[in-house]
Structures are given as C-alpha cells and as structure tokens.
Amino acid sequence: MLLPGHSQKAVLSFREPRTPRNGVRWEAFIVVVMSLIAIPQTMHFEVPLPLQSGASIRGYDLTYECYGRLNADRSNAVLVCHALNASHHVAGVYEGQPRSEGWWDNMVGPGKPVDTDRFFVIGVNNLGSCFGSTGPMHVNPDTGQIYGADFPVVTVEDWVDAQARLLDELGITQLAAVMGGSLGGMQALSWTLQYPDRVRHAVVIASAPNLSAENIAFNEVARRAIVTDPEFYGGHFYRHGVVPQRGLRIARMIGHITYLSDDVMNEKFGRELREVVTQNASGYRYSTQDVEFQIESYLRYQGDKFSEYFDANTYLLITRALDYFDPARAFGGDLTRALAQTQAKFLLASFTTDWRFSPSRSREIVKALLENRRSVSYAEIDAPHGHDAFLLEDPRYLSLVRSYFESIASGAKA
Amino acid sequence: MLLPGHSQKAVLSFREPRTPRNGVRWEAFIVVVMSLIAIPQTMHFEVPLPLQSGASIRGYDLTYECYGRLNADRSNAVLVCHALNASHHVAGVYEGQPRSEGWWDNMVGPGKPVDTDRFFVIGVNNLGSCFGSTGPMHVNPDTGQIYGADFPVVTVEDWVDAQARLLDELGITQLAAVMGGSLGGMQALSWTLQYPDRVRHAVVIASAPNLSAENIAFNEVARRAIVTDPEFYGGHFYRHGVVPQRGLRIARMIGHITYLSDDVMNEKFGRELREVVTQNASGYRYSTQDVEFQIESYLRYQGDKFSEYFDANTYLLITRALDYFDPARAFGGDLTRALAQTQAKFLLASFTTDWRFSPSRSREIVKALLENRRSVSYAEIDAPHGHDAFLLEDPRYLSLVRSYFESIASGAKA
Numbered sequence: 001m002l003l004p005g006h007s008q009k010a011v012l013s014f015r016e017p018r019t020p021r022n023g024v025r026w027e028a029f030i031v032v033v034m035s036l037i038a039i040p041q042t043m044h045f046e047v048p049l050p051l052q053s054g055a056s057i058r059g060y061d062l063t064y065e066c067y068g069r070l071n072a073d074r075s076n077a078v079l080v081c082h083a084l085n086a087s088h089h090v091a092g093v094y095e096g097q098p099r100s101e102g103w104w105d106n107m108v109g110p111g112k113p114v115d116t117d118r119f120f121v122i123g124v125n126n127l128g129s130c131f132g133s134t135g136p137m138h139v140n141p142d143t144g145q146i147y148g149a150d151f152p153v154v155t156v157e158d159w160v161d162a163q164a165r166l167l168d169e170l171g172i173t174q175l176a177a178v179m180g181g182s183l184g185g186m187q188a189l190s191w192t193l194q195y196p197d198r199v200r201h202a203v204v205i206a207s208a209p210n211l212s213a214e215n216i217a218f219n220e221v222a223r224r225a226i227v228t229d230p231e232f233y234g235g236h237f238y239r240h241g242v243v244p245q246r247g248l249r250i251a252r253m254i255g256h257i258t259y260l261s262d263d264v265m266n267e268k269f270g271r272e273l274r275e276v277v278t279q280n281a282s283g284y285r286y287s288t289q290d291v292e293f294q295i296e297s298y299l300r301y302q303g304d305k306f307s308e309y310f311d312a313n314t315y316l317l318i319t320r321a322l323d324y325f326d327p328a329r330a331f332g333g334d335l336t337r338a339l340a341q342t343q344a345k346f347l348l349a350s351f352t353t354d355w356r357f358s359p360s361r362s363r364e365i366v367k368a369l370l371e372n373r374r375s376v377s378y379a380e381i382d383a384p385h386g387h388d389a390f391l392l393e394d395p396r397y398l399s400l401v402r403s404y405f406e407s408i409a410s411g412a413k414a
Numbered sequence: 415m416l417l418p419g420h421s422q423k424a425v426l427s428f429r430e431p432r433t434p435r436n437g438v439r440w441e442a443f444i445v446v447v448m449s450l451i452a453i454p455q456t457m458h459f460e461v462p463l464p465l466q467s468g469a470s471i472r473g474y475d476l477t478y479e480c481y482g483r484l485n486a487d488r489s490n491a492v493l494v495c496h497a498l499n500a501s502h503h504v505a506g507v508y509e510g511q512p513r514s515e516g517w518w519d520n521m522v523g524p525g526k527p528v529d530t531d532r533f534f535v536i537g538v539n540n541l542g543s544c545f546g547s548t549g550p551m552h553v554n555p556d557t558g559q560i561y562g563a564d565f566p567v568v569t570v571e572d573w574v575d576a577q578a579r580l581l582d583e584l585g586i587t588q589l590a591a592v593m594g595g596s597l598g599g600m601q602a603l604s605w606t607l608q609y610p611d612r613v614r615h616a617v618v619i620a621s622a623p624n625l626s627a628e629n630i631a632f633n634e635v636a637r638r639a640i641v642t643d644p645e646f647y648g649g650h651f652y653r654h655g656v657v658p659q660r661g662l663r664i665a666r667m668i669g670h671i672t673y674l675s676d677d678v679m680n681e682k683f684g685r686e687l688r689e690v691v692t693q694n695a696s697g698y699r700y701s702t703q704d705v706e707f708q709i710e711s712y713l714r715y716q717g718d719k720f721s722e723y724f725d726a727n728t729y730l731l732i733t734r735a736l737d738y739f740d741p742a743r744a745f746g747g748d749l750t751r752a753l754a755q756t757q758a759k760f761l762l763a764s765f766t767t768d769w770r771f772s773p774s775r776s777r778e779i780v781k782a783l784l785e786n787r788r789s790v791s792y793a794e795i796d797a798p799h800g801h802d803a804f805l806l807e808d809p810r811y812l813s814l815v816r817s818y819f820e821s822i823a824s825g826a827k828a
Binding site: 052053054055149153210211212213214216217218220221223224225227228229230235246249250253254256257260262265266268269270271279280281282283284286287288289292293295296299300303313316317319320323324326329330355 | 466467468469563567624625626627628630631632634635637638639641642643644649660663664667668670671674676679680682683684685693694695696697698700701702703706707709710713714717727730731733734737738740743744769
C-alpha cells in the first residue's frame, strides 16, 4: 500500500513554577499535546501530461502529504487544493519542527473541522510551484536545462488533471470532498466540471468563477515588477546565480494589501509611526525613503521574507493560472450552462470584507448552481479580515465547515 | 499689474463633404469654438520659505496660470490646487496647441461651473513638482548641485504657505474660494486652517482628513518600486543620465488601479483579450509575460507614458505629502477640535465608487465641521468611475459645483 498513515506524538511541555507579574504563583503543570506529524512524499510521473496550452510535460514529480487513514471502501478521501503561495503541507508539523504547522492546520487535523480521525486528507503541491513538485527551477528532461521561463504555462484545469492522476496512483476513484480557498476554490470548482463523477462534495471558499479586471490588473503589476527586475534575466536568473528579489518584494507587498481589508489594516496599523522623533512637533521624521509608518515596516518585512523563499517564475505561472480560469468562457460567458455538468453537492463561503474575491463573486457561483438545481449551502461570513479570513480562526467559519464535514461523514455516498 | 487676463480665440473647423458608412452625405459646416488661451507665468521667491520639517527652501520659482479678470475690489479670486500628477495648467489650451487642455478644463473656463467670466482663477504648480515650479530636477542655490533626493520634504501645509506668498505678490488678500480634488482637496482644507481669514469658501472634492493605512500602503509600494530601481541611484539619477522608468511604470500602474472602480474596470475592459488566437480552443496565447488581456495593455501604456514625463523624486515627495497630511494629529486625532479654527463655508463632494477616498472619509470632515457649526454643503454622488470621477464629466457633479459658485458670485463676501 502506497498510503502513509499519520503518526501521533505526545509532546510534553513542562513549565517551571514562577511568579508572574500579577503576583499569583503558577503551579507546575504538564500539557500533553497530540501533534499530527506530516510526512511529505513524492510521486514520479513519466507519462506526458497534456496541458491546456497544447504543450505537455513529462517526467515530473508531485509532492504531497496525507493525513488520516483511507477507509476500507476508499470513500473518505478529501483533496485540499492550495492557493498562490501555499503547498502540499496543509496540516500537522514536521518531526522535530514544532513550529512548522501546515497552512490550514486550524482546519485540518484530528478533531478539527476536516477531521483526520474520519477523513483521509491529501494535500498536493501543484505543478509549477516551488515547494517540491516539478517547477521552473527543475531540469527539463527534454533539454537537460533548468526550465526557468520555459516551464510550460499551467492552468487550473491542468492542475486538476495532475491531481487526478495522483489519485489514480493512490487508488482513489472518488473523493468524498475536494476543497480549497481562493485559487484553491477554483480548483475545487474545476474538479466538479472536469471529473463530475469523481467528486461527491466541493467546498469552495472565498473564491470566484473568474478574476475581475481589477484582479488581473493587480496580478499584472506584480508580474511586471518581477519581469522588469534586471535580475530576472528573462526568467533564466538561475544561470546567473541571482534572484529578482526587488520584483518579488513589490509583488508580495501588492498582494498583502489586497489580502487584507481596509478596516483590518486601520485596526492593526492605522497611522501609527514606527518611531516618533522629537525634533519635529509632528513626530514625523520627514523622509521619503525611510520607514515612517508601521504599515510600511510590515509590508517591507513581508516582501523581504517572501523574496527569500518564493520562486519568481512560479509567481508568474500561478498568477497567470488565476487570470485564465474562467469555466464560463467556453459557454459564451454563461456560468449556468458551464456548471450544468456538475454532479457534486456544494458548500460555498465568502467573507464580507474580502474585496479581492468578494461575496458577490461567490453568489454568482451559487446562483448558477441553483439554476441547475444543485444542492448548495452558502454562508456569507461577517469577518473583518478581508481575503485572508479564509485562513484564519473564525469560530463561525470553522464550525460551518465542521458541520458540513460531519454531514458528509454521517451521510451516505450520495 | 502683474495679472494677465485671458484671451479668447476663434477656432475654425472645416470638414469636407464626404459619404459616411451609413450612406448619408454630410454637409460642409463650420464650427466656431471659443478657446481659453492659457499663458504660464513664473514668479521667483528669494526669501527662504520655512518648511514643516524644520528645513527651508530659498530662491525658488512657482509656475502658475491665471484665467479671467481680477475685479476691482480683488474679491473674485479662486485658487485651484492640484493633486499628484497635475499642474498649474488647470484650464484652457496653449496657443497653437488645440489638444493641450488643462486638467480641469471641464470645470474651469468661460461659462463653465467655475466661470472665468465671473471669477479670477489661479492654478499653481506646487513646490517639488516637475512642471515648472522648483523641484528635485533643479539646482539647489546653496550647493550649485541638482537637488535630486536632497530636495526637502514638502507637506500640504508647506504648499499652502507657498501659495499664500504667491497670492501676496498677486495682491490678493482673500480668496473667494479655494478648491481641489483628492490631494488638492487636502490643500483646500488646510487653507481654511492655516489662513482662516483669507478663505471665504472651500470646495473639497473626493478628499479625506488623512490617508488610511491602505492608502499609505499603496503609496509605499509605489515608492519602493521607484527607490529599488537600480537606475534610481539613491535619487541622483540625473547625474547618470538615466531615469528609473521601471519603478515609475509600476508606481503608475498601481495608481491607475486605485483611481478606478472595480465596476468601471469591468465595464471598460472586463476579461477582454487583446488578441484572440486560434491555435487554442480558449483563444488564449498562454504566456506569462506577453499582454493577454486588454486591461494589461491599458496599464502598460499608462505606465510607459507616465514614466516618460514624470519625475521620480517628485513622485516620492508628493506621495509623502499625502501620507503626512493629518490636521487632527496635533489634536490627539480629534478632527472636530482641529477644524474649530476654520471660518470658511464649505462644499464637499464624494463619489460612491471611490474606494481610495471613500465617501465615509468626506463624511468625517462634514461631521467635524457641523460639530463646529460651520456652513457645509455635502453631496455624495452616485458615479461609477471611482476616484477618477472628480476629473470627469458628470452632469450632476458639474451642476452642483456650478450652483455653489453661482451662490458665491451672487452672495456677499461672507
């Protein structure tokens, strides 16, 4: 059997007795935390995968993780699709790395909304990404050269095809559910169109049936920042031993602004200065290039961090996949006709302050599904955090997903 | 008398008879257009201007234009303040350049809402800008070197002080009105605080009492794009005979996205492709670097155009002036207390789809003025165009301003 289970591990935490500021003496205590230990795996695919663009890719790897146990009739599998900068590492931590939680660890795990005591959950790093699966920084088996900018353009549909092949290898014919937020939600939606009989439920969170012009515009500015960085070298920067960090920083800063709501930015940062100086009555430093406001400091930090781990060509590829996704396109823009081929039941959720993937975009999907008389649950969650909300702790949101998965677990296959 | 009047000019347009597509033969006709001819002027100031930062600037020029005639008691002057990339050229055209209309030509001119047959209108290019007034590309008289990044940081308050000195020279003690949109509206508001007895009316359009964290964030990303362009050379690119065009392009693209509403972007561009290719069923080219969508083409064009005429240091200075403006800051954030010193009457207007300077920000000013029992008219205009709406033709908006200025013209000084 190819499938790894997951191991659980007792973590002993022992605190020394000490006197905290409020003067109450704490007692020594022991906490036993059961941690989900994640084990990344890699599957190699030699047979070429035909891509939407007409190109194909062969000899590629997919990196993935599995949590929980596949049941005897293989009916409890849940595929989690990732968004722009996430990966196969959805849940749990790596052995000996207690702070390496997966990106959706509040959602997936033992006793969590997507309960790995009941479901067998799979996370896959998408083709073209930079966390293990074959991407632009790997060698093209046809040329012996690093792909770089020659990595083929991949789409949401291509990712779903690649994920389907992985499931074939894992012996999973039908998913109990496919789920994702943002670009991950697009993949979940596309699963129900490309493989309607392989998906019983689709959970589509903070997503959209396609990107608006404004969303494409933000992606394009980010891409131009990367492509026009002199250290991009037309996408072949690997050969020059450099990385277009300036462009990546700008791209990430733009991204961060759009992931947050105006409200949460005002609440977290407002007009707070990083440092109040005394030589001016205003407390300002009066500088155009130094950091003056806290929000600037935050954005620069986020940009710096991102530019150290994320691949520039991957950024281009993934934002393009976002731009291209548009299942209604082949139906003259008619989303209802496009979604006629779905068979799954749906849960959709959106967040009121998400202006990048606003509730109205989720409602378009809901409307088109209802017009096809599909079973749809939809929640519009009043959350202040903007698009980022789909990754955050929100009791109503998490309990919504929990209830839905409980109903999947207790229900029959249909 | 220093004041130039304005000349009017008959433009003859003669069209040859021709048969258009609908088969109706057009008649030859003559159109007589009365054009306002604008004449830029420059005033030199030798006495140092003290700046908010504690620095000062001396030996500087201000470039300005005047339209209409100052009346005998010098009571009909209107100062128009410009926003980020505009200038003193508010209205009319330059001699022999019929397409050189000023940036607010639909608002200011003979018979227009701000009627130059009644009012004497002044447009001034702000210090640090790049359209004639002294800015970073000019020589610092103290060093004999081009200022570059050493140009002192200027604030909204500094600009107002410089404008007041210009009015002194023009013999104008009190303005009938000061007006502006966006950053121009901030200057109009600041006039009522810095020189309360010199302003009878303030017209503050699509503005805000300060920038939100999100607005500062967008400015900061744009500045980082410029500053990290290798051809910025710490702001001394002039010496190297280059311009940080990459950074300016990115800055302008970001700006353009935020000036438009999501709705108007969808209406103007939507998901339209620049060119549909036939080798793929989708019509996509499948490229990460080529232009695929119309919105990308539009943004690249806007970025290219801007990078050819706008100064990079000016961009930093003006966005910083935006960031710093915050009259409530000296009053512990209490805008009502800050606006207690105003004496002017106010017209404020905002646009429903303006998410950069949203109606709620204008309402904050209205509320603070009303709490001080000031005379305030406020209009929230349902317009689809986002922040850009303040520059566009909108009959309700233009007639609102027209009515207000008619009431100024017909009313007494108070």
